[in-house]
Ligand SMILES: Cc1ncc(C[n+]2csc(CCOP(=O)(O)OP(=O)(O)O)c2C)c(N)n1
């Protein structure tokens with residue numbers, strides 16, 4: 001996937017990222033530029049929908065269309081964008097709190113709808129924008145400003161959840177590996193259906209996990225079968241390793257494929273819409 | 285006038301069934317006799333069974349309210365008599381199934397006991413057809429030609445000849461049974477030439493209005509009394525090239541509406557109070573990011589889950605003031621079924637023109653009642669589309685939130701030129717986050733300037749009336765009214781005038797932004813001003829007082845049912861006495 005720097009420039013906005021130097025999110029932004037460049041997508045054909053968090057500022061740093069929505073609400077907005085214009089390439093960007101806490105319900109239903117979009121989950125294991133509270137992916141023993149004595153709850157594993165909720169492409173990467181991340185994003189965009197890319201994206205300011213993840217990640221072994229759903233769930237939840245690569249790949253009709261099918265069925269049963277005729281039929 | 289002018293109420297248990305259909309057939313039949321109709325219905329709160337009621341009011345002139353009491357009461361069972369006897373006219377007609385003997389019927393009333401159950405169950409072995417026997421008897425007793433009911437049965441069950449036949453048999457049996465009775469009451473139907481009318485419910489009119497306005501995406505979540513809009517959209521919107529969505533909650537519904545509108549489609553959602561509460565954060569966002577959208581809130585009664593099948597006008601505060609920050613929005617309220625259609629069209633037009641969230645405040649009573657309305661000619665509608673940026677003009681480059689005189693800036697649409705980020709953070713003209721002191725001030729002013737544009741909509745679209753002033757320029761009593769209460773007010777002021785009282789009414793369709801000067805002038809021109817509304821806290825009265833600095837007399841009721849004409853008339857009489865005394 002050769003990318004020349006000029007093509008990448010096409011996606012970079014004049015707004016300079018406000019992230020802390022060293023923030024994992026820079027790696028994801030670079031990877032996204034590389035992926036868009038590799039696919040040669042015109043910026044005006046791409047819509048980046050984000051939630052609220054450090055990660056939420058993502059769209060403004062690109063020259064694509066953006067929708068900086070509300071905390072947790074990327075999926076409803078992305079669904080609406082796709083309902084209005086299924087031809088657009090939609091990328092959603094959410095933090096771990098955004099996606100799995102306040103937006104958990106939407107996340108589940110977006111997976112099951114199999115909307116053809118790419119979800120970049122920027123996981124830093126805490127709430128960063130609000131300055132360091134526990135999130136659903138914080139480790140149970142992790143001490144944060146809101147869990148000074150550890151947490152009451154167990155953490156959740158987003159890839160396993162997505163697979164079981166019905167996502168058809170689930171991958172994991174590490175933001176420090178920008179090029180690998182870009183390759184995965186390309187596959188995710190090309191995949192027809194809901195694609196989750198779970199990106200370990202450390203927050204250097206509140207919980208620096210670079211060293212931890214450098215030790216913990218491992219590339220999926222040769223011969224790994226991403227079509228084995230339960231195998232993928234086991235791999236995703238492996239307590240020893242954070243496996244990176246495409247964990248799961250399945251096939252189901254997408255939301256966008258269903259739109260014309262439903263229209264066709266409605267027309268077959270009831271005929272094409274003619275409002276004046278409908279009104280006239282309501283005559284006394 | 286007992287000829288062609290009366291109110292019929294039909295009551296019974298939903299377990300037995302057929303009650304609402306009896307009323308609907310009556311309404312259609314009367315309309316086919318050239319009369320105007322207005323129906324009102326209440327549903328049981330029970331999950332299974334319970335008393336349902338439908339009331340049909342008819343007259344040769346347009347009717348605006350459901351009628352205070354039943355001239356003709358049809359009771360399927362004993363309990364329905366007990367439930368409705370208090371709203372039965374003392375010299376009215378009671379028609380009941382003779383399987384029970386109603387107790388305490390006033391001696392002045394006419395009573396016809398007819399063995400409907402026996403005819404249907406035993407003679408015809410078709411218990412489902414009890415309502416058809418009732419219609420047959422109605423036909424015999426009041427002169428409504430049976431051929432009208434026959435025609436309705438044939439078209440309703442077209443293509444199912446067995447059902448048509450068994451219902452025609454039941455109709456005839458009921459007719460013949462009632463023919464044996466001696467007619468003792470004065471009510472009578474005198475068919476007139478057919479008028480060109482449609483019969484629609486409020487919710488149906490809203491669906492048609494949305495499609496007429498160009499709605500392409502609808503998103504909703506089931507909730508009484510708006511679920512039938514979701515169902516209609518899921519069934520019909522695809523036929524118009526649209527995409528309806530049943531989503532996981534109301535937050536998702538409004539989020540999808542905003543996403544769709546951002547991507548260039550006209551979009552709407554429909555809900556009731558609880559769902560509307562969930563939407564407020566996104567409504568605030570729509571105002572900030574300047575995304576056109578239409579939100580229908582069919583109000584039901586009470587806080588929390590309240591009384592889901594009952595009506596109220598108590599979400600006005602939430603519609604006008606809900607949402608965090610300074611949120612410009614437009615709030616419209618239809619008051620008739622016809623209004624439901626046109627207000628929905630205007631709601632889309634205003635949303636597109638001003639790039640604002642537009643909230644339609646309907647209510648349960650209006651949502652599910654039916655009326656005869658004038659035919660709708662789609663060609664006569666003016667449809668407004670948003671100002672789209674197409675890559676032209678703007679030598680200094682495209683700015684999504686460009687400061688303009690009206691406050692409206694051309695909108696770029698994904699797929700086309702002008703890529704920008706729809707931003708919920710305070711932003712500058714380019715849409716880049718910006719928290720400078722002056723910028724927040726300037727951008728807030730820009731967003732609120734669009735409300736002035738909204739108030740000028742009437743000038744450019746003469747068909748729309750954001751308010752209507754009925755009656756004289758000056759009067760002893762003025763009535764300010766909004767939403768479905770307007771019907772009862774219209775009839776009450778008519779009756780008050782006939783009594784020789786000096787009265788005028790101001791009917792508001794645009795609740796927010798308020799036509800402040802008109803309301804001020806109205807209040808200052810009247811001796812006393814009454815503001816009746818179906819809420820406890822006097823919500824519109826507060827808005828009016830706050831916006832005009834003038835006082836009105838609040839009249840509030842929260843019984844779950846609409847005002848009666850008589851209640852409003854009494855209040856007008858009281859105020860008229862005070863006004864005359866103070867003159
Ligand atoms: C409804 C609502 N509740 C709370 C907040 C405050 N808030 C802003 S960002 C955030 C959490 C951010 O954490 P995460 O989603 O993990 O993103 P990150 O900042 O780590 O990228 C919260 C709670 C908000 N903006 N909206």
Ligand code: SF4
Pocket residue numbers: 018019020022023024025054124128129202203204205206
């Ligand atoms: S606070 Fe953490 S997540 Fe936010 S920009 Fe800084 S390093 Fe990144």
